[in-house]
Amino acid sequence: MNSHSSGRRPRRSRGGPRRRGNRFRHEHTAAKAPKKTFWQRLAAFFGDGTETRKQTFASRNGAPQPQPRPARKPESVEVTSPRLYVGNLSFDATESDLFELFNGVGHVQNAEVVSYRHNQRSKGFAFVQMQTVEEAKRAVEELHDKEFLGRKLVVSGAKSTEHQPRS
Numbered sequence: 001m002n003s004h005s006s007g008r009r010p011r012r013s014r015g016g017p018r019r020r021g022n023r024f025r026h027e028h029t030a031a032k033a034p035k036k037t038f039w040q041r042l043a044a045f046f047g048d049g050t051e052t053r054k055q056t057f058a059s060r061n062g063a064p065q066p067q068p069r070p071a072r073k074p075e076s077v078e079v080t081s082p083r084l085y086v087g088n089l090s091f092d093a094t095e096s097d098l099f100e101l102f103n104g105v106g107h108v109q110n111a112e113v114v115s116y117r118h119n120q121r122s123k124g125f126a127f128v129q130m131q132t133v134e135e136a137k138r139a140v141e142e143l144h145d146k147e148f149l150g151r152k153l154v155v156s157g158a159k160s161t162e163h164q165p166r167s
Contacts, residue, residue, distance in 0.1 A: 076156045077156045077157040077158065077159055078157055079133065079136050079137045079140055079156070079157035080133070080157060080160075081133060081136070081157065081158065081160065082109070082129055082130040082131065082132055082133055082135070082136045083127060083128075083129050083130075083136070083157070083158040084102075084127065084128045084129075084130065084136050084139060084140065084155055084156070084157060084158055085125065085126075085127060085154075085155070085156050085157065085158040085159070086098065086125060086126045086127070086128055086153060086154070086155055087124070087125045087153070087154035087155075087156075088124065088125075088151050088152060088153060088154045089113070089122065089124050089125055089126055089148075089149075089151065089153065090124075090148065090149035090150055090151050091121065091122045091124060092122075092149055093113065093122065093126070093148070093149050094113065095111045095112060095113050095126070096111075097149070098111040098113065098126055098128055099111045101143070101148060102128050102130065102139055102143070105130075105135065105138055105139040105142050105143065106130050106131060106132070106134075106135030106136075106138060106139060107130065107131040107135065108128060108129070108130060108131075109129040109130065109131060110127075110128070110129040111126065111127075111128045111129075112126060112127050112128075113125075113126040114126060114127070127158055136157070139155060140155050140156060140157070143155045144156070
């Protein structure tokens with residue numbers, strides 16, 4: 001080997017283009033649409049997920065598209081016991097918040113926010129036990145559709161669990 005040559009090839013930069021002679025290649029690709037990723041091409045192949053199989057089948061056969069379901073109105077249950085259902089509850093509401101709110105109407109025995117077992121996050125509804133049925137009826141009259149922590153409460157009598165089979 002000569003003293004002026006190390007015997008290695010000259011190094012190329014890792015990130016740059018390896019071809020020579022096509023200096024303006026990147027300018028031509030800038031005008032095109034950006035290259036799709038693998039997942040974008042896969043989603044385009046199988047459909048982008050906006051249509052369900054039933055909708056696709058119905059649209060191919062000329063069947064009318066199903067209409068979206070209207071929002072359900074909460075079922076108002078007559079107050080026959082001191083136990084009340086409180087729905088559309090803010091996820092930040094605590095049992096002590098409910099206790100204070102319902103104590104303004106009558107004497108509260110118990111307030112229980114229903115939450116998920118695995119993360120203890122509120123499910124958005126609760127049960128409140130008042131002292132008497134009369135206080136429970138007054139609480140429904142005064143607090144139903146009242147704004148509480150940014151949401152309108154749904155207050156009604158709780159359904160009894162005596163007649164429902166356990167599943």
